[in-house]
Each structure stands twice: as structure tokens, then as C-alpha cells.
Amino acid sequence: MEELMPFELSIEFRERFQLAVQDNDDVFINESLSGVKPADISALLEEFDSYESKYVIDILSPDDRAEIINGLEPDTREKFLKLFSHEELTSVIVNLDSDDAVDLLNELPLVDREKVIAGLDNSEKEANILDLLRYDEDVAGGLMAKELIKANHNWTVVQCIEEIRRQAENVQKVYSVYVVNDHDILLGRVSLKRIILANDHTKIGDIYESDQISVETFVSEEEVAQLMRKYDLDAIPVVNVQGKLMGRITIDDIVDVITELAEEERNAMAGITEDVEEDDSVWMLTRARLPWLIVGVFGGFISAKFIGVFEEDLMRITAIAFFIPLIQATGGNVGIQSSSIVVQSLANPSVFSDNLFNRLFKVLLVAMLNGLVLSLMVYGFNIITGGTGDLATVVSLALFGVVIIASFLGTLTPLILDKFGFNPALASGPFITTLNDLLGLAVYFYTIHLIL
């Protein structure tokens, strides 16, 4: 085996390669990249600017070009493709699977998109791409590729193998052959293993499995991911409302969907508004972080004004101020925990979910238990460290109230966000913390005002 471990890039190699690009040292570039996998070349090109990358791509064999471009990060690719002529773009598109081609086309300005598609000259590719462009990116129709192998149920195994041979170039990973009737209605599938083991003249209709799970074009990417994960599928056929076979989604695309959803969730929880990485520019990183920080500062400023209302109480008993951080931190922590549990159950819906009333009742029980333990702890701390009994009582009471309110707020916010089509994980981010800060302070200061 030539190469057991993946291609390793050293910093020395990057510097040597950079020099080669500057000196137009085509021989070095070609030699050092020969035999390197397209995915590794994509990773290398991420390190260079668009002009340098274009120079490298133009030297390489056209066969790998499309795959390397497809492997670039979307934002790098978008910049990079600006340097391509329409003819070059068309030749890249021709060499991509229809789903990847559509993703790439969607990154182009509308006017370029049309010219590139026109360059496809009414081929089957053009028809496939035009079909796929109709779907949203985040539903089954937008994820599927048109490339697949299908066989009529009346065919024999030999005819089926002939079809595989005919399509071998177009369909890289076959997994299964989809079985359809004369009207292209999906009937089921035959695995390649079964085809290999079957007699040449067996009819496909006699060996296919009819209980294949499929999805309709409008099913959301989250649902497709859940189904493929639940049933351990490596590919899932996509059908239209009539049951006609439209395309298939392969597991590698779903792995990407799952990873992206997890990243979106992390960003939402951390209050980052764009998909940034550590090696993005200072400007991009700042832009992605400021919006939620400003929301937080704005919330903090309202808090300041709110506490100002209670200035007299504060002047009377300065010790009130000591417990502001405790109240606030606990409210924030409880809120994030609650919303995170809801986000988790939205991501993995159980077969039967309880009705809202039962759910909220349980939230109340958990909140009361948590609130009780924490309040007693704080009361104990306060008494042991020589605080006054009155203030200790007020702080514990307020803390209990904050835990209850933050639990409900944390539970309801993601449900409401989800209902209106927003990412529910936003509820575990700065938004919930800011809201909880305000409500927590309100509970605390009103309790003080009433009791002390």
C-alpha cells in the first residue's frame, strides 16, 4: 500500500510550496502534488489566496480539478470562483455530481449561474441541475443527487449489470440499485451484494427488498439525518408525492449536515452570529461577535437603570449589592441548562412526547428541587459566615424564585423559537442570559423591597 496514513503537510512544505507558486515553478508543484488526494489539495489551497490557488489549479490535471474545488470551504470557494471564466466554470460543473454542482451554482451571482448552465448545452446534466435548483437547500430535494442506478423490476440481473456498466462513470458510490416499475415509481432496492450472488438470469423483481425507507422531496434535512441514523442507512432514495424516484441522498452528505447543524448550535449557544473559525480575519471575528455582545451590554444597561430605581434601598442596606452576582449567575446557569435539555429533545424527538402541561409540570418539580437545595445552601453559607438572618432569608427566597422563573423561561423560549422557525439553540445563548439577568434582578429587588 503506497500510503497508509493521510498526506501530512508541514509548515516547511507550505513555505517551499509558496515559493514555488511565486516563482511559477510548475515542475515542483506538479511533482509534489502527484498522487496526493484531492481533499488534501483542497486543504492545502485553503492556505493560499485566490490568485495563487487559481495558478495551482490550472497546472493540475483537469480530472481532479472539480473535486478539489468541491472540497474547498464554501467561503474560500466563493472568492476563488470569481477568477473563473464561464467556460471554466462549465467544465468544473460537468465533472461534479449534480448535488455538488447545484451547491456550487448557488454560490455564483445569478447572471453567471445562467451563463454557466447555458454552457451545458441541453445535456442530461443540464436537465438534472435545473431540476435540483427548484428545491430549498435544507430539504431532501436540495440534498439529493440525480446520479443513481435504477433497474426496472422486469429486468434480469444481467440487464441490471449492463446498466451499472453504462452508469459506472457517473455514479461513484453505488450502494444499491433502486428498483422501479414502468412508470418510474420506486418499488424497493437490491444491494450490490445480492446482485453479485444472484444468478445472471434471475429477475430483479424476484430479489429486491420492498421495505426500503424513502423520503419525499420536501422532508427537512434534520429529519433525513434522523431517519438515516435510526435505520443505519448508507443512502436513502428521494421520491415525489406520486412515489416517483427523483434522486438519492448518500450518507457522506448527511455526515456534513450533522456536523454543520452541531456547529450552528455551538455558535448559537456561544452568541456568535457567523460561521467563523479561529483563522478568519480579526475583522470577521469581531463582526461575528459584536452583535450579541451589544445585546448583552444593552441588557446590562437596562439592569443598571433598573437597580437605580432601588437606590434608596441600596443606600439603606449596602449588603444587598453583594448578592447581585449570585442571583444573576444562578439565573443564567439554570436558564441555559433548561433550554439545552429542550434543544436536545427537539433534536432527538422521542416517539411519543408528553403534552406541554406535563412537560412544564416536570420542569416545575425539577426547578423546585434544585431551587430548594441551592437556597438552603446559600442560607447556610450566609448564617455561618455571620450574615444577618433577614438578608439571608430574602436572598434565599429570591434565589428560589429565580430558579423557578429561569427554568420556565429556559424551557419555553426554545419551544417558541422552534415554533416560529428559528434555531432553538439561540435560547441557550446570550439572549436567555440577558433576559434572565433582568428578570432575576427584578425578583431580587422586589423581594427586598417587600420584605426588608
Added chain:
Amino acid sequence: MEELMPFELSIEFRERFQLAVQDNDDVFINESLSGVKPADISALLEEFDSYESKYVIDILSPDDRAEIINGLEPDTREKFLKLFSHEELTSVIVNLDSDDAVDLLNELPLVDREKVIAGLDNSEKEANILDLLRYDEDVAGGLMAKELIKANHNWTVVQCIEEIRRQAENVQKVYSVYVVNDHDILLGRVSLKRIILANDHTKIGDIYESDQISVETFVSEEEVAQLMRKYDLDAIPVVNVQGKLMGRITIDDIVDVITELAEEERNAMAGITEDVEEDDSVWMLTRARLPWLIVGVFGGFISAKFIGVFEEDLMRITAIAFFIPLIQATGGNVGIQSSSIVVQSLANPSVFSDNLFNRLFKVLLVAMLNGLVLSLMVYGFNIITGGTGDLATVVSLALFGVVIIASFLGTLTPLILDKFGFNPALASGPFITTLNDLLGLAVYFYTIHLIL
């Protein structure tokens, strides 16, 4: 096609099914579950207690039993398997792939595990399982299954098909045939597609691809996931240090790994210590949430004592207290953002990472930019709403300091946690918020003490 969409469970069905289990209505149970996929039966059984589930499982055909049990959630399964005799467990194990068998064995008490393995009677299964039990669960060796199809490079296509036929029962998803030499050293792979299209008497050595990526047994599950995602692999062979083929990991297991890692990260960020779901018991949910809440309360209590030190300042200028929430919330938000960006880059390491000094310099730049904007905003707010210039200056200065400190803390904490083998996402949770609260208050009150 019998069934296009997945099995739908209604609440009415659950109730009817529950009755059937109570009344020992075997006919209803059998009829209603006939043709239902094992994964759906697993989901249904999650709704019932162990005794009820055992009753249902015993009625069903033994063929599906192992798969249904394998599809249960680990904690449900662990309870459920307590009701099984050693003989029953052995018969389940025999029907599972070696990787799933080992996962299940790991859930049993040690003494049961040995008895169940002994029941395998020195079969090939026993040898496979004993081999796999040697590896940690979170490395390639612990993820791989022994079931795979391998062919000697001297074989012909016909011999290879014969081997596929022989192993057809054991290996559900074939994807590729792995090609080895006489010493079982991995040479490469042939896809099933290629086997179908090749001439019967072609030698495997002439058609295999030698640039197959493989991993050694000790590679971490995160790295395996990254490789399979990068190269769009549906299966990856696992070799030992000599390059001998030991097993293979399929993409469905990696999809589970990715999902579980994302869940762990979400829990770490939210400060939840166990893998709980909304439908777990009130007790479990409380237990999972209390530890970090207590840490937060403890931090809040230290804050209270700390602010107490500045009681005189507070009595002099009560308005100091107004801005505690602002300082604290901003510190928390900045810290979580910073750590989340580091966690992201640890999860998707770029090919070349900058050295620590350059990274921290960039963190400083971003922090200064953010800090400047926020401080100016707060200064403006304060002046517009009629605050005193002195306090406005102090608050803005302290805020700027807090943003800088929280940025460094948020960047370094996940790096340190990762270095010592902890989950870096813990740094985006209550831990960082608590630490930031304390440091933020320190900066704020010392600034006040020095200037005002």
C-alpha cells in the same frame, strides 16, 4: 412498495399495546409488530419497563431479537439485560456483529460477561470478541467490527465472489473487499462495483486501488471521524502497527460518534453532568444539573464576600452597584465566545495552526476592537442618560479590561483542558462564567478603588 414512510406510532397505539402486554395478548402483539423494522420496535420498547419489554421480546422471532436489543438506548438496555439468563444473552451476542456484541458485553457486570463469552464455545465469534475487548471504547480498535470481506491479491474475481458468498451471512454491508497479501497485510481495496464490472478471471491484484486510507487501532474516534468525513469514506479499514488488517469501521458507527460528541459538547456548554433527556426522571434531571449549579452558587458566594470588602466604596457611591450586572454579563459572554471559537478549531484542526503567540496576539486584537466598541457605547449611554462623567469613565475602563481578560481566559482554558485530556467544551460552560464573574468584579472594584 409496502411502506414508504417510517412506522408511525400514535399515542392510541401505545395505549392499546400496553393493554395487550398486560393481558398477555400475544396475538395482538405479534400481528401489530409483524413487518415493523427492528429500529422502530426498539423505539417502542423504550416506552415500556424492562419486564414488559422482556415479555414482548420473548414473543418475537429470535431473528430480530438481537437487532432490537442493539437498537435500545444504552441505559434502557443495561436495565433490560438484567432480566436475561446467560444462555439468552449468548444467543443475542451470537446474532450481533462483533463491535455491537462487545458494546453490549461491556454493559454487563464482569462475572456475567465471562459466563456469556464462555457460552460461545470457542467459536470464531468468541475469538473476535476477545480480540475486540482489548481496546478502549473510544479508539479505532474499539469501534471496529471484525466482520469484513478480504481477498488475497492472487485470487481471481471468481474466488473473491466465492468468498463474498461464504461471508454473506456475517457481513451485512459490504462496501468494499479489502485486499491483503499472504501475511494479511492490507494492500488496498476493490469496490463491489469494480468486481461486478470485472471479468471473472481477472486477478484481484490487477484491479485493486492501492491508495486506500486506513487507521491504526489506537487512533482516537475523533480522528477517525475527521478522516472519514474529509475523504467521504463509507468504511475505513483498521490495521495494527505491522499493517495487518484487523477490522473495519463503517460510517453508521461514525455518525453515532459524531452525534454523541455533539451531545457531550452541548451538555458541557450547558453545565449538565450526565447524558439526560427530557423524559428522564425528575431525580436524574436534578442530579445532572445540581453539580454545576452548586459551583455557580459557590462562585456567587465568593463574589458576595469579595464585594463586601469594598463596602465603604459602595456606601460612598451607591451607583457602583448599578453596573455589576453589565460587567458580569459582558465578561461571561466574551468568555463563552472565545472558548467556543477555540473548541471549534480543536474539533476541526486546520492543516497548519499558528503558534500560540500569534493566536494570542490575534485574540488581543479582536478583544481590543470589541472592548473599544462596547466601552464607547456604554460611555455614551451613561453620558446621555445623565450619569456622572467620573463613574462613566470608570465603568468603561473596567469593561474594556474585562473584555480583554475574559478573551484570554476563554482562549486559554479550553486549550489547557484539552492538553490534560478533558473535554474543552467544559470551558464554554458554567466554569468559565463563574471564573469570569470573579475576575470581572475584581477588575471593576479595583478600578473604582484606584480612580474614584
